[in-house]
Amino acid sequence: MIAATSVDESSLHYRGWRVVLACFLMAFFMFGFGLYGQGVYLAELQRAHGWPGTLVSAASTFSFLLTSVLVIFTDDLLARIGLRSLILCGLSALGASTVLLALMQTPWQLYLAYALMAVGWTGMGTVVIATVLNSWFDRRRGLALSLAFNGATCGGIVLVPLLLSLTASIGFRSAMLAATTVMVLLVLPVVVGFIGWPAGLPLASGERPAGGGTPAPAHSRKALLANAAFWTMVLPIAIALLAQMGFIVHQVTFLEPLIGRASAGLAVTIMAAMAVVGRLSLGLFVDRLDPRLACAASMTSQAAALFVLLQSTSPTALLVCCAVYGFSIGNMITFPPLIIQREIGSAAFAAAMGLGTSISGVVSAFGPGIVGLVRSLTGNYTTAFAMCVALDLIAASIVLWRPGRRAKLAAS
Structure with missing residues (x-):
């Protein structure tokens, strides 16, 4: 069940927008520390302890898996411990992870820190954010998701340069401890004060309301795996994210020989900035669009940008292609909750988001490796990025396929 449609979701007084703010901060620190910050950890832990890059990068892979x-x-977990408790567990785990990264001395502590980071993702990541916003919004759900998930991109744009600057001035240990303190001081109050389910509505996945009552029944993952609508959403998103992760990781290596290190860095900045613009732009209109058509259009635009990128050596053209590509990067995690809500339903929302995120996460983790392997075998990025173009077009075709019979899972 979604938030009651009798309320004015466009009003700034609607409590759901305070929930969006809390989710924005959760995404900001979770993605800032848990994804974009890993490049900082790789460099600093190698410098501080002399550990090989393979050790630290293997820990990153372990954490993502x-x-x-x-x-x-x-x-x-939502059914057992409740929404706010799950988020607070995630915040505690992420904070413990970043503190341990600052203080660690031995490799086993590195793997413990990255295991705690995985727990943080479970409590503060995309699945929880999408689930709580799905319960608060109906007509403005797409905008709410776009605004909240922009916290993820802003985490990369703001937190990583801040960590690098603080590390240069006060050292890595002090920088991590200071940033962790700021995270707790900002996130803890808004989670305690703003996060919760809308009053009077059935709760997601069996969570029991504070005042008692009967929880909504959970839905089996086996039923989801047999649902055609689920697979025609998960499979194309996983394929598109595989191509996207492959390009993002290899972007600088590809561009640097063509336009130089400084311009390659500018391309990354432009792409990240356009991801914010793309999320905000889509958020203004997506609630009036067919999410499958919009998703296919985004995948096709990425394929077109990569295709032109391979044909050009002009610095301006290459930067424009990166901007076009970046415009739809962030929306790849916005579309799944919109499709799930429309075609699978609220009763199975958390289960479908969790299972879908897991599948796409495992598949997309191979993207950088596959692109690197094809590049090694062919000696250049042409074939590797052409493969990414093909994958995007295949994904766009699959997401447009709609099951003839809507298998919407409803609470019994």
């Missing part, structure tokens, strides 16, 4: 397993059980 563990995250993909844990998020499957998000709906079960």
Whole structure:
């Protein structure tokens, strides 16, 4: 069940917008520390301890794979401990992870820190954010998701340069401890004060309301795996994210010989900035669009940008292509909750988001490796990025396929 449609979701006084603010801050720190910050950890831990890059990068892979397993059980955790408790557990785990990264001395502590980061993703990541916003919004759901998920991109744009600047001035240990303190001081009050389910509505995935009552029944993952609408959403998103992760990781390596290091760095900045613009632009209109058509258009635009990128050596053209590509980057995590709500339903929302995020996370984790392997075998990025173009077009075709019979899972 979604938020009651009798309220004015466009009003700034609607409590749901305070929930959006809380979700924005959660995404800001979770993605800032848990995704974009990993490049900082790689460099600083190698410098501080002399550990090989393979050790630290293997810990990153371990963390992402563990995250993909844990998020499957998000709906079960919501039912057992409740929404606010799950988020506070995630915040505690992320904070413990970043503190341990600052203080660690041995490799086993590195893997413990990254395991705690995976727990943080479970409590503060995309599945929880999408689930809580799905319960608060109906007519403005797309805008709410876009605004909240912009916190993820802003985490990369703001937090990573801040960590690098603080590390240069006060050292890595002090920088991490200071940033962790700021995170707790900002996120803890808004989670306690703003986060919760809308009053008077059935709760997601069996969570029991504070005043008692009967929880909504959870839905089996087996039923979701047999649902055609689920697969025609998950599979194309996973394929598109595989191509996207492959390009993002190899972008600088591809561009640097063509336009130089400084311009390659500018291309990354432009792409990240356009991801924010793209989310905001889509958020203004997506609630009036067919999410499958909009998703296919985004995938096709990425394919077109990559295709032109391969044909050009002009610095201006290459930067424009990166801008076009970036415009739809962030929306790849906005479309799944919109499609799930429309075609699978609220009763199975958390379970479908958890399972779908897990599948796409595992598949997309291979993107950088596959692109790197094809590049090594062919000696250039032409074939590798052409493969990404083909994958995007295949994904766009699959997401347009609609099951003839809507298998919407409803609460019994």
